[in-house]
Amino acid sequence: MIYLLRKYKILYLKVLLMAIVFLFMAHPTQAQDPEYRAQSLYIYKFSKYIFWPKGSLGNTFKIGVFGNSPIYKELEIMASLKKAANDIDFEILKVDPETDDISTCQIIYVASSKSRQISEITDIAGDKPILVVAEREGMGSRGATISFIVLENGVLKFEINMDLLEQHKLEIADELLKLGFKI
Amino acid sequence: MRTTLYLVVFGMLVNLTIKVLAQEDTTKQDESFKYLFKQSERKKEKVKKDTISLSDFYDMSLEELQDLKATGVSSELEEYINSLISVSTQKSLPSRYSPNIVTLVTEEEIESMGARDLIDVLRLVPGFHFAQDSKGNVGLGIRGNWAAEGKVLIMMNGQEINEHYNAHTYFGNHFPVDMIKRIEIIRGPGSAIHGGFAEFGVINIVTKKPEDFSGAEVGLNQGAMGEGVTRGKFNMYLGNKWKNFDLSFFMTAGSAQRSNRQHYAFFNPTIDSAATIDSVGVGAYKSLAGESDLDNFMSNFDLNWGNFSFSSILDYYATTDVTTLNSKKERPLKYGYFSMYNQFMYKFRITPKLTITPKLNFNVQTPVEENTPYADALLSENDRVDTLAIAVMRARLRLDINYNVSHRVNILAGIDNFQDNADNADTISALYAGKPPNNYSSTAFYGEAIFRLPVFHLFAGVRYETNAQYESAFSPRIGITKKFNKFHMKFLATDAYRLPTLGNIYYSFDGTYQIDTNAQGQAYIHDLGRGLEPEKTLVLEAEAGYQFSDKTFMTVNIFDMTIRDPIVYVFYQDENIKTIYNENAGIEVYRNYEKSGTRGFEIDFRFQDKWGFLNANYSYYSVKNKPKIDAYSVSNFNRIESERKLVNENYLLAFPRHKLNINWLYKIKPNFTVNVNSSFIGPRYGYDVDIFGPGKYDVTGKLIKRRFTYLVNFFFRYENLFTDGLSAGLGVNDVFNKGLDYLQPYFGLQPPLPGPSREIKFTLKYQLPFNKKNSK
Known part of the structure; x- marks a missing residue:
């Protein structure tokens, strides 16, 4: 037994x-890296449906990426295929506020890994016509004009801080605004 | 010389062979080159195509961006784990976000395993195990706790279908397994919205709807244990969708046998003759073949028109009382459970953010009927034309107000009122003092808020229940869920509350009674006191999950459950009863105990690929350092509770501490699958009869231990056999004929109830879509 x-x-x-x-x-x-293509599509649309003040655009539309992120490659592909408003070329840069002059950028993308250092960007951006886009959600309260948000059903959206948008003298088209959430 | 010749010939042959091979190699190289070249050409084309499609991607309109997924194409597994769960919160969320420990069972899993009934399906859910209730019925246990006594909420398409007189819901050829689209299961307490029965778990059976399939379907589900057909079930479905209107109807009807094995039942000769127990003895073994009917008819009519919906469910379930023999050693008693559930619902969309949803439910149930002595009693007393022994009606009105404050905050507030009215002709009432309540109402106010904070999701809920019978109760609930990339975690705490039902109160016993002497000088007991308090269950849970790849996902969760004042149906005897009547005398009653509970963990692993899937889960519970009650404890056999001694403090009756389930599906061809599922069940404890001599009364009870056992089932299924829409399946349940039995999870004097033995099963289904283009 x-x-x-x-x-x-x-x-x-x-x-x-x-x-x-x-x-x-x-x-x-x-584990796989998150997909950044959808974010690059949104950034492309930002360049089209957000309006920078006259005279603030140079010969190229500069997008700076702060932090090591796969978005850089995606943006380069996008830049090779598409042009910004007024048919000007995109220029994709890796930026570091300590060493680079970021005030010439139209958009600065803050990678998730650099979220804690976002103030380094926002301090320099001040009220200049720079759109600060954060990869991490909830950064609207910490100086990012736009932060991406992935809804529970996996859909990519963005939150937009309208006060900061105004502060940076930027305007957004209503049809783009409908896709995001105002905070 | 000959050797030299051989060498020369061999040398020539080798040379020739090398040349041929070399030529072949060259050809192969050429082909390989061509192939590579082609590949390269293809690659170039592909790159070109990709480039073109990528350019199109960036040209996507803003409208199309509405539903843009953050990640690329989802794998089948990702689709599974991101499926929206509607039963958990007011707002449907994927399981990784929902504030519950969730299992989702899909139609594919159910069909591919050739499930005979819901027992086959739920047996594979972590922490779920079946056990025996009174009269040989089978109910569900969750995480080592007996849940059949109103502690698990069963819903069909969101509509509650629990039996709400005694609050017992039984399984075994009951629910429409062939009509199920998916089953959403909460392994833990439900939300504040549900309240009531959603104490240990929630099972929401979602049946096929026109949005899944517009057309007609007929099916057959048959089985044979031993000799002859022991199970036959027919089902049909009709459903169609028009613009903003859809209609569907299904019905399923059939009969099955619980088992064909020997079972010890007790004599009650007064059922069919004037014979006394002295003439027949205590009981006897007899086969259950042909005497363990599980008959079921179920139908559902469903209508949706814009924001209005109506659903009507009919459920008739009759089982043979396998525990009782008449004087001819037959099992003539049959108990029927008839239920009709109706729900009317309208969703008022006041603003895009605000919805108000009133729901009206009207249910009628007859939890006991047919040829029982109690049915006759009601028939004669109230001159009813039917044979209802207990009839209970429930009217329920709910109002949900849902306000989507922002994309980060969702608030639900609601009110839930029900009124139960019952007739009970059970003659046992004469034993009690006073009259039991025959109507009962309760009102609950509840609220739940979902906060989508940047760091985590916070869920806060509360339910405040008030009624005339008991003190008002407050049930809070809080949950935190967090998902980052492939990892997610949950921390949950719920204090659930359940009111006793009318049946619970009717058969309750507070331990008080009177002893008097009749005219013949015999002592007798009367005026039993009723009394029952609501029970409360505090459940703490935590879960961590990780998606290893697009094919592999695993979750681990821990839980701790404590039930205060648990309501338990149990056999009661004390010294007075024993002295006045006899050694076996006693009553089966509902009683409150002090505290009970378990803690443990569950691991759930899923792998899904094009070839099929492999799901495995392991569950474990422990009662160490948890409060124990005599009714559930593994003690020696003694009818008097206070005289029982604990034998094993690590187990609770009937439920295994360890259980491993493996469910494997392999697609031999896309339309031809084989499924093998198995359960490895650890030791369990229960009671059995102990026949210690040849005499009629030489029978007592004993504690038994069932050792480790396993169940292995397989099933082949072929879709579109001979013609489109026709599918057939063939398989065997319990291949090794282990015959898993159901033990009684409380002290109730019943020996183990045999489960089905090895069974050959066969299914046939034909689907005819009304519109082929729109069919699935």
Whole structure:
């Protein structure tokens, strides 16, 4: 009796062990990076449906990326295919507020990894016509004019701080505004 | 010389072979080159195409951006884990965000396993296990706790379908498994919206609707245990959708046997003759084949017209009382449960942000009927034309006000009032003092808010319940969920509250009674006191989940449940009863106990690919350092509760501490699948009869331990067989004929109820879409 009990216990433990090993061994795949193409599409639309004051645009439409982010590559692809308003070329830059002059950029994208240093950007941006776009949601209260937000159903949206938009002397088309959430 | 010749010939052959191979290699290289070239050409074309499509992508209109997903195309698994769960909160959310521990069962899983009934499906849910209630019925246990006594909310398309007189909901050839689109399961208390039965869990059965399939469907589900057909079920569906109007109807009808194995039942010769127990003895073993009917008819008519909807569900479920034998050693008693549920609902959209939804429910149930002695009693007393023994009607009005304050805040406020009226002709009432209430009403005010904070989602809910019978109760609920990239976590706390039902009160016992002597000088007990308090359950849960890849997902959760004043249906005997009547005498009553509960964890793993899926889950509960009650504890057999001694403090009756489920589907062809699912069930404890001698009364009870066992089932299914829309399946349940039985989870004097033995099953289904273009 005791032998049988032991036998079944061992069998049971073996099954459990095999199952656990299987669970962890079967799929050692790595997590994927989030998709940035959708964000680059939105940034392209920002360049079209947000209006910069006259004279603030140079020969190129500069988009600065603060922080190491895959969005940089996506924006480069976008820049190779598309032009900004008034048929001017895009110029995609990796920027660091400590070393680069970011005041010539029209859009500055703050990667999630640099969210804590957003003030370095917003301090320099001041009330200049610069659109600060944050990858991380909820950055509207910390100086980002626009921050992306992924809804529970996976749809990408954005929050827009209208006061900051005005402060930066920017205007947004109503049809684009309908896609976002005013804060 | 011969050797030299052989060597020369061998050398020539080798040379020739090398040349041929070399030529072949060259050809292969050429082909490979061509292939690579083609590939390269294709790649170039692809890049060109991609470039073109990418350019189109950036030209997407703003309107199209409305539903732009943050990530790319979802895999099947991602679609699964991002499916919206409607049962958890007022606003449908994907399971990773919802403030509950959630399991979603899909139509594909149910069909591919050839499920015979809901037991087959729910058995694979982490923490779920079935056990035996009175009269040989089978109910659900969750996380080691007996939940069948009104502690789990069952809904069909969002409409409550619990039996609400005794609050028992039974399984086994009951619910329409062939009509299910998906089942949303909360393994834990439901939201403040539900209240009541949503104490340990919520099961929302979502059936097919015209939006899923517009057309007609007929199906057959048959099975054979041992010799002959032991299960046959027919089902049909009709549904169509017009502009803003849709109609659907389904019905399912059939009969099955619980088992064909031997079962010990107790004699009650007074059912069919004037014979006394002395002439037949205590009980006997007899096969359940042909004497364990599970008959069911269920239908649902559903209408949606704009914001208005109406749903009517009919449910007739009759089971043989397998625990009772008449003087001829037959099982003649049959209990029927008839229910009709109607719901009218209208959604007023006051503004895009504000909706007000009144819901009116009118339900009629007859929880006991047919050929029971109680049915006759009602028939003669009230001169009814039918044979209802208990009839209960519930009218319920709910009003939900939902305000979407912003994309970050959603608020729901509501009021829920129900009124129950019941007739009960059970002669047991004569034993009690005073009259039980035959109507009952309760009003609840509830609110729930969802805050989508930048760091996490916060859910806060409250339910305030008030009624004339009991003190008002306040049930809070709080949840925090967080998802970042592939990882998510949840922290949940709920204090659920459940009122006793009319049936609970009717059969309740507060431990008081009177003893008198009759004219013959015999002592007797009378004027039993009724009394029952509401029960409350505090559940703390935490879950972490990680999506390893687009094919692999895993969650781990821990829980801690404490039930205060649990309402338990249990056999009661004390020294007075034993002395006045006999050693076996007692009553089955509802009583409050002090505290009970479990804690444990569950692991759920899912892998899904084009070839099929592999789901595995493991669940564990412990009662260590948790309060225990005698009714659920693993103790030696003694009818007097105070004299029982705890035998194993780590288990509760009937439920295994360890359970592993594996569900595997392989698509041999896209339309030809094989499913293998299995449950590995750890040891369990229960009670059985102990026949200690040849005499009629040489029977007592004993504690038993069921050792580790397993169930393995397989099923082949072929879609579009011979013609479009026709599918057929064939499989075997319990391949190794282990015959898992159902133990009683409380002290109720019933020996283990045998479950089905090995069964060959067969399904056939034909679907005819009304409009082929719009069909699924």
